[in-house]
Amino acid sequence: MTLSMYQASVPVFIHALTNLSTVLQKAAAHAEAKKIDPSALLGARLYPDMHPLVRQVQTATDLAKNSSGRLAEADRPAHEDTEQTFDELQARIAKTITFLQTLTPAQIDGSEEKTINMTIRGHDVSFRGQPYLLYFAQPNFYFHVTTAYAILRHSGVEIGKMDFIGPLQN
Amino acid sequence: MTLSMYQASVPVFIHALTNLSTVLQKAAAHAEAKKIDPSALLGARLYPDMHPLVRQVQTATDLAKNSSGRLAEADRPAHEDTEQTFDELQARIAKTITFLQTLTPAQIDGSEEKTINMTIRGHDVSFRGQPYLLYFAQPNFYFHVTTAYAILRHSGVEIGKMDFIGPLQN
Numbered sequence: 001m002t003l004s005m006y007q008a009s010v011p012v013f014i015h016a017l018t019n020l021s022t023v024l025q026k027a028a029a030h031a032e033a034k035k036i037d038p039s040a041l042l043g044a045r046l047y048p049d050m051h052p053l054v055r056q057v058q059t060a061t062d063l064a065k066n067s068s069g070r071l072a073e074a075d076r077p078a079h080e081d082t083e084q085t086f087d088e089l090q091a092r093i094a095k096t097i098t099f100l101q102t103l104t105p106a107q108i109d110g111s112e113e114k115t116i117n118m119t120i121r122g123h124d125v126s127f128r129g130q131p132y133l134l135y136f137a138q139p140n141f142y143f144h145v146t147t148a149y150a151i152l153r154h155s156g157v158e159i160g161k162m163d164f165i166g167p168l169q170n
Numbered sequence: 171m172t173l174s175m176y177q178a179s180v181p182v183f184i185h186a187l188t189n190l191s192t193v194l195q196k197a198a199a200h201a202e203a204k205k206i207d208p209s210a211l212l213g214a215r216l217y218p219d220m221h222p223l224v225r226q227v228q229t230a231t232d233l234a235k236n237s238s239g240r241l242a243e244a245d246r247p248a249h250e251d252t253e254q255t256f257d258e259l260q261a262r263i264a265k266t267i268t269f270l271q272t273l274t275p276a277q278i279d280g281s282e283e284k285t286i287n288m289t290i291r292g293h294d295v296s297f298r299g300q301p302y303l304l305y306f307a308q309p310n311f312y313f314h315v316t317t318a319y320a321i322l323r324h325s326g327v328e329i330g331k332m333d334f335i336g337p338l339q340n
Contacts, residue, residue, distance in 0.1 A: 003175055003282055003300055012304050046216070046324040112173055120338075127340050130173055134182050135339035142312035143319075143334055150320045154216040164313055168290075169305035170297050 005071060005112060006105040009133055013064035013141065014100050019166035020060065020145050021093050023152060023159050028086035030157045038086055044155050046147070053151045055081070057089045060144035061096040067137035068100055070116050071129055072107035175241060175282060176275040179303055183234035183311065184270050189336035190230065190315050191263050193322060193329050198256035200327045208256055214325050216317070223321045225251070227259045230314035231266040237307035238270055240286050241299055242277035 001007065031038045045052045051059070058081050069076035077099055083089050111129035118125055127136065149164050171177065201208045215222040221229070228251050239246035247269055253259050281299035288295055297306065319334050 001282055001300065003173055003178060003303075005173055007300065008173060008178055008304060012308075015305060016309060046320055047326070050323060112171055121332075125338060125340070127338075130171065130177065131339040133173075134178060135185060136335065138182075138308070139186060139312060139335060140331075142309060143316050143331060146313050146316035147320060149313075150216055150317055153220060154324070156217070161310075161313065162291075165306065165309060168295060168297075169301040170295070 004105065004109045005129060005133065006103075006108040009068050009071060009108060009137070010100050010103050012138075013068060014097050015166060015169065016141070016145055017061065017064060017093050017097055017100075019164055020057065020148060021090060022166070023149055023157075023163050024057070024086055024089055024093075026159050026163065027152045027155075027157045031086075039084075041152065041155055041157070042084070042086070042089075044151050046151055046154060050147075053148055054083055054089065056144045056148040056151065057092065058083065060141055060148065061092050063137060063141040063144065065096050065099055067133065067141070068103055068108065070118070071111045071114065071133065072103045073114075074103060074107060174275065174279045175299060175303060176273075176278040179238050179241060179278060179307070180270050180273050182308075183238060184267050185336060185339070186311070186315055187231065187234060187263050187267055187270075189334055190227065190318060191260060192336070193319055193333050194227070194256055194259055194263075196329050196333065197322045197325075197327045201256075209254075211322065211325055211327070212254070212256070212259075214321050216321055216324060220317075223318055224253055224259065226314045226318040226321065227262065228253065230311055230318065231262050233307060233311040233314065235266050235269055237303065237311070238273055238278065240288070241281045241284065241303065242273045243284075244273060244277060 027041050031041055042054050043052045065076055079092060083092055114129035116127040116129060116132045153159060197211050201211055212224050213222045235246055253262055284299040286297040286299060286302045323329060
């Protein structure tokens, strides 16, 4: 199979979000086993002016949804940032994956030169599809998924890098 | 330009390593300004059984070097893990980028189905090139680059996500 814009986006995001779901399941189980208030993990952060776990998950899911949706030129559902529990974060991931599964290779393949207009921190930016995916969406997405993992690891949850990588795809 | 295995690997790794270099420059400058022993940052980690900053940088550079090298079927230089200073980490990044720059699209494009045999934690694994890049090399690479950033952010170095993302590629 030839690498394509769809192959490098939708299934990659679904795979990583599925692994994030596993990591969050382990965190919820850890809180229950250790009688930790789950909000201590959900609100944990690596530095006072960094975002807490909940926001890392919200941002990661939005990056997957919005970048794939923009490349597909599909209507994107709005996901309000109201999650306060592990179950609600799992629901957020699930609805993001459900949306991603509606996108087809026909919508995204060939989007290398597609113009993506967006606003980043108050500045209008115009990308072409390929650099948007490779240099903005992908690293940004992995930044937040990894930071979610790092917050939990830093908080003592027993997870390992293979939880982040997930089942090997051969 | 059509997305290709080269486009999704070598220049992406070079860009992210260049940004990591910037982050490490800011960390070194922070240590100097605050009269912090640089080894306090170089040896910092997010949890006692996680790897410290130096090892995160070593692993990130090796993932870029080895994954691109395997896809290209190129001889890969061995980089001994001897770095103990920020300057030495910068040199490690520089020599990794120099190696990556020797690899050509002709060597890597079309490697989607190439067989990649390697050993992961004592287990022999055989990948095809595309899943190797998308589901193993890329997330693994970003995991370590982000963790390096997170260690420094957690240690109070004044860096922001745009240092991690780097100059926007349009």
